[in-house]
Amino acid sequence: MSTDYQQARAALGARLRELRLSCPGGRLTGRHLALRLGWPGSKVSKLENGKQTATPEDLRAWAEATEQPGAFPELAARLTGFESHIRSWRRALANGFKPLHEGLSAEIERTTQLWVWEESVIAGLLQTPEYARHVLQRYSELLGGADDIEDAVRARVQRQQWLYRPGRTLHVLMWEAALRSLICPPSVLAAQLDRLTGLLGMDTVELGVIPFTAAVKIVPANGFWVLDDRLVVAEDWHAELWLDDTDNLTLYRKVWQTLRESALYGADAHNVINAARRSLNPR
Template sequence: MSSGTSGVDEARNALGKRLRELRVAAKLSGKQLAESLSWVGSKISKIENGRQTPTDEDIRDWAKATNAEGQAASLLAALHNLELQHAEWQRVLKAGMKSHQTSLSQVDEKTTFYRGFDNTVIPGLLQTPEYARARFAQVVMVHRVSNDINEAVKARMQRQEMLYRPDKRFHFVLTEAALRYRLVSVDIMLGQLDRLMAMTSMRNVKLGIIDFKTQYVTDPRHNFWVLDDHLVRFESYSAEINLRQPQEIELYTGIFEHLAGVASYGAAAREIIGRVMRELAAEDEDSGV
């Protein structure tokens, strides 16, 4: 995850440096600026050193206090670009989970080739309604956002309609671990695996599975998506990271090719999925559920 976070850190540090230059030009110490804004003194240092992201209001107040209101628009543009790159979940989900699914659909409409790798969960575009519901329930629990699970599930299912559009192509690579992690109940997971089995035969969807015995070329560090050749997206616990720099896209494209190159497809992928299903079903019977 270091490549993504380093780009975010660089942008945040650059913004902090610009704000420090305004303070110095106004001949204000950090303490003086903090007092004029009724802020705790440490906030100035954190913002200037890239350890805290300022809000829109912080930027406007800073520009006003340093007699640099003419630069407010440019500073806000830099902040918003940073926010696009590092979209904190608390901000992204403020309007609800359905709203986020809708915003993803807008990006979907412009994308023709999706490449996605996941080492822990089934990607949203491949989820059954039951699996999606369980995932959204976790979001509500972890981020304490409003419960619009029903609407979010419906929006995700609508997004999946693009899987059947002939003008789009999809290449998914999952690890066997993603098929086995106990993130949902056994019956929900069995239904999800059955859906994956069907996905292996779709015309414009290529689904690869990396089983536990496979020798990796590069480590499966975290999930990520490559959308055409203009965006890489991945998720941390706190934020959605969006990378747009050419060198970052080239890096992740290469990593995807390494992972895809060791995955199993077609009948071999179905054998892995089927093996996991049989083991889960047997376990379900043994438990008496």
């Protein structure tokens, strides 16, 4: 993952290494610091090499163990600055859609359980090529910079092979708005909804729909993906957020489970999809 987030995490790791090597009592080896902290040596290595996101408690303990407690405010500020991932859409799309798709596809490839929430668009792993083309075109028009839409469509469709591999499961929730938003021509949305009904019986797809009439316990907003309780990928208008700390993973799973309580499955979900489909061809 080559992103602003990862670069910032690597920079924090380099700063932690500086503190270890500049310990007033004498430079510490990674093993000695791990012993002081009561951590496995691998944790020290992962933090210094930007392979793991530190918690505020980790940073405070590190500053104290390296005999430089005054460094904690600086470390905490660094963490706050990148904890919410800063991969700007405008900067990312300056290089086209391809790098964006490659980064997420690589993460999905090593994922076995994927939880998705979408409030206003069909989940990417379930999109038809034509529907995906219109969605990507809209983003390109809004943010500018990307002219490789056809390559992006092909990449998105190729990513869907994940659904057909043994041992993988997609748990996807969508608000009814996603079934009715005319981000594309009605004929394209109709074909997309037909695809959804065909996926309802797949053993690798658990599809839930929250109808407009359902009581909800939380505002149905902000689409996100949770990959194996390992990584959250969430989207906002200005950026894509990659979050891998325990607190955020727990929060997003709680949000997903709360939304799930309002969802319909099986024949009931099919009825909601069919109602949206019929509205496109009123008689």
